[in-house]
Amino acid sequence: MRRRTALPSLVSAAALAAALLTVPAAAAGHQEDRAQGPSATRLYTPPANPGAYDQALALARSGRFADAAGIVAMAHTPQAVWYGDQTPAEVEASARKVVRDAARKRTLPVLALYNVPGRDCSNYSGGGASTTAEYKEWIDAVARGVGDRPAMVVLEPDSLALLPADCGQDDAQGTKTAARYEEVRYAVDTLEPLAGTRVYLDTGHPGWHGVESIVPRLLRAGVGEATGFYTNASNYRTEEDSHWYGTLISSCIGYVQDGGDAAACPNQYWPKADAENWLKENVTTPLEKRKHFVTDTSRNGLGPWTAPPGKYPDAQDWCNPPARGLGDRPTLNTGDPLYDAKLWIKIPGESDGLCLRGTEGPEDPERGMVDPAAGHWFPEQALELVRLAEPPLLGHRPVD
Template sequence: MAALSLALTALLAGAPGAGADEPADAAARGPRLYVPDPNPDALRQVVDLVKAGQYRDAAGVAAMVATPQAVWFGDQTPAQVEKLTRDVVKDADRSDATPVFALYNIPGRDCSNYSAGGAANTAEYRAWIDAVARGIGSRDAMVVLEPDALALLPADCGQDDAEGTRTAARYVEVNYAVDTLEPLRGTRVYLDTGHPGWHAVSSIVPRLIKGGVGRASGFYTNASNYQTDDANSWYGKLISSCIAYVEGGGDAADCPSQSVPRAEAQAWLDAHVHVPPSRMAHFVTDSSRNGQGPWTPPAGKYTDPQDWCNPPDRGLGARPTLRTGDPLQDARLWIKTPGESDGLCLRGTEGPEDPERGYLDPKAGDWFPQQALELVRYANPPVL
């Protein structure tokens, strides 16, 4: 067992994870992103791969978990999340790194689907956000606030009443989180847009504005999805430009969406948006699993392909960085924890197996060894 522990330590030490896309010189690298403790089942997989003599796969999974990625909180009590958040920011501070928190506790989370849960009501959510704020304190942090909270409102999934009570509450909750966390000395808060294959720019921008994006650092796109870096960056630019246009008195319905030819959309931006990037909403993107782009399901095979749910043969994307070269893009992150399942994917069948894989997927958030290996083997750029 000692030999296996030594092998695992060597694999992790040699893994080209943290800062893989940053300059090699530490002085030139500037701010770094935080590497959280890995899922224990990921380490067990590495050990099992070493035992089986699959050293390259073991090194790949080790490299994956040694790469900066978000820390997810969502089902803890206020006391628990305050302590855990404080522990993370203190640990990150010791290594001069910035942690990324994915906060996932909004009431009615995920429309009560695979990742159902969240706070019971607005008062409970406020208490939870207050606890997160106390945990962060004055230390640096980036907050990816409530994936799907704005892209998937209660009204979008039939969970609201005729008066729109729950959707109205959703906006109150998101605004409260922005107004509580963004004023912290070192915290930057980003709001949900879904991804470029979902909402049109003219659809998501009013939601962002109503959610308080004007008082946040900006927004994020592609959390837990597979859209390419190019698609995400363009989507982010269009959204940021549309927000600026609306804040200047324009109508979001006039903004070009991602489906418009780029030359045409750029001409519209040149004619209508004259705000410097420093005064526009910034954005971050998720490249954790987009190395092979989105999955195209077999035509006509499934009534509900669930192309977002554990699609086969995807790969890790470009490594996280705070140096994007884009004045509007603050970071490229690994928001979704690569290697953790999206849920029990049935793709419109009776199941219980995932028909695309031929076996039962782990429940949402559990470690998925087969997918972890796919992400490593199909990584673009390679992890080794």
């Protein structure tokens, strides 16, 4: 988890106070979203990235109160707590602190675990445990920290959508890919049995793998023993597309578990009416036995960015795209019994990395600046997300 601190008491300048007073409680993450079950109440809001408060203070001091209030509201909205580079002792202590704090506030924390060996194909967010044994030790520490307190676990973003075999990191025998499946299965088998824990596995996003491609990966990784899966983590696909993708995946998993072939399942590119008819005729798995899912709505308010045709050798549409907005606020009330939550998995306002779009750099050619390193606060992008939020964050859009 990236280091986070609370707003210092010294940062109580009149300008920031005025901005804070304009933030409605619902926008600041105090919505009364009630989930099903005795242990779930509201989603947990962790301490924000200090960069959010630094930016809000600077905006307020310059008289831009609406923008400052928007940044504070974004920071005070429930979002995931990320873990990835801590030692087992550190992650155990921190996870224990978070779940205890969440339980005290009668909220449900979302823990994003991001430490699998070879994560992100060793690119912008590369790192992770060195070996499978080291990873298992780390997962054991997470489990001790969480204990029997409620938590949602978003397990290893990109771990299944981006296997070692997909990025040329594996040998001819598929050793690293086999290890990836072993690592994810171990995490499921360790965390899902905890009394209050729900584990969700990676599917990438609707613009990446077809349903028939990702479902076999989910099954091999142990989705049968998990609560379900998640989609659109750290990406920009629309809520409509993510919801439909999740519905198709859940149905296909049930179909395969009942003896069907994933290759026969409709994917997200079928005409919707045709896919719905196929599901009605072929999927017999009772609703209560199908796998559940969650989606990331942190930055998908305006959907994905499309680069001008032919402008860049590699547009990197996932990497700090311009003019995007916050999406639906996190909620445990989705109106769909299989759709457990809309979450802010990615921390909005934190950079995706140094985006060069196939150029020599060092500047991001779409932004005309050097983007912050992955996980660092990105003020320019944060302000875009607030101003272009859909639905609007504070009921209006700040203007210059």
